[in-house]
Amino acid sequence: MSRPDRKSLLAEIAPELLDELNETHERSRELPALLGAENGVVMRFAPNPSGPLHLGHARASILNDYYVRRYGGRYVLRIEDTDPRRVDPGAYAMVQEDIEWLGLGITDIVYQSDRLDVYYDWCRKLIEIGGAYVCVCEAERFRELKLKGKACPCRDQTVEENLELWQRMLDGEFYEGDVTVRVKTDLAHPDPAMRDYSAMRIVNAPLHPRVDATVFPLMNFSVAVDDHLLGITHVIRGKDHIANTGRQRYIFDYFGWKQPVYYHYGRMGISGVVLSTSSMREGIKSGVYTGWDDIHLGTMRAIARRGIQPEAVRNAMIDIGIGETDITFSWENLYSRNKELVDPKANRYFFVPDPVEVDVEGAPRHEARAALHPNDPSRGVRTLVTAGRVLVPKADIEGREMVRLKDLYNIRIDWDTDAPHVSYAGDLLEDARRVKAPIIQWLPVEAKLPCILHRQEGDVEGFCEPLVAGEVDNVVQFERIGFARVDSVDGGRVSAYFAHR
């Protein structure tokens, strides 16, 4: 019974249950409330423009987005490009595109490279109130002292001395590595990570693509200053930032600012793909991957190419939530989220992988009509006409005596001869059912398009229905194979990417 049929039948026998049937299965669960968010929130997504967005970014950005939507407020995109070494000029645009694809409700955009003067300004103020000093020690030497909880000589410089050194830093009198501005914290702090961390440093090379400067803030300084200046109320980020939250507190305390409310979710491991931008870049360079959208990668563009819908990513991330437990990202769960989105939409087509051509002896000319979507007859049918020469998947007839060509007729296969001998075995579906013959997809030899199905495990070549050429950019379902996104049609050759079953 089809879905509409079931519905009308239910209306007859138990109309009171109809509501239950129509109930949209609201998949996304409710995440825990945010502390003090009742009157709206200001949150941020702060990627480093070193490459396109991947699943790790997706979690951060979607979780923050979820709460901004829930409580109302502003959602700031803050491009954290304060390390010229880690800026890929092309990434600014890629990040922008990926955000658009994800459908994030960004309300404000700021580039940290536009705000260097702001950081310089607050750095000077921090020095003036004795909250920071300019350190000329070697990094290694300082590290040793820090681990022992001892102060370096620079720590005792006067404010005036520090201000002068700071000015000389800005004037370009120092080179990279010679000098750094440190926030004065607590050398006796039990966690060595908290002790006198760096706030400003010099980078001479490479040149920053957006700004002419050599003095750059370190993340903990610029983030603290920006979070306050931009009025950020809540921050949701990975637990790798727990220590940074503690470090940033010193700056907030020095200036008498109120810290946002922080939530730190656990580490998300993703099986099967590399997530580090640098190793992805390396792989692309060395030819292991075809590009940022290589289907073996966990980038948004790679996932999109495979026909995963942004809403599926969103739902999967909200399912995961903001728990502090370390988790393994499950492709299965994402695929399931995608399937619930894509199944009602995807038209059905035949794709015959690894085909063999057979001549069905005694077959009458037949016109098969297969539904474009079994649960939605209003979409119509594909019509496949054959006089008896058809393509079938080799693997599906091997060792079989009888199979049914879906929506066409039954065929008998005789394996006694050298080449299998195929003959017409009647139209009746019941006959096939009775002997439990599999119902398989097929194609008329007269009407087929070469089709390559790209999968992570390797490409599969075969043929598909001509109508697939009209589905470029859409997700279709190849019957008995799975869902795939039709990527392109080039000279009558179809290229599709496998999503999932």
Added chain:
RNA sequence: GCUGCUAUAGUGUAGACCGGCCAAUCAUGUAGGACUCUCACUCCUACGACAGGGGUUCGAAUCCCCUUAGCAGCACCA
């Protein structure tokens, strides 16, 4: 090594703050079945977990301690 966070089925998640209503929720997965001219969808059934050990208590998944394991930070990266 130092500091900190976490531990519920194969995977994700609820319950934990305010112990009893939890022989533990939901989703996914797997297996079986119904429906179906797809191994899709839908529906039904089954499977499967409180890391281990102590303690507090009439009663612990929930509170305390220890152990174990995983993770993170200890950068002039973000």
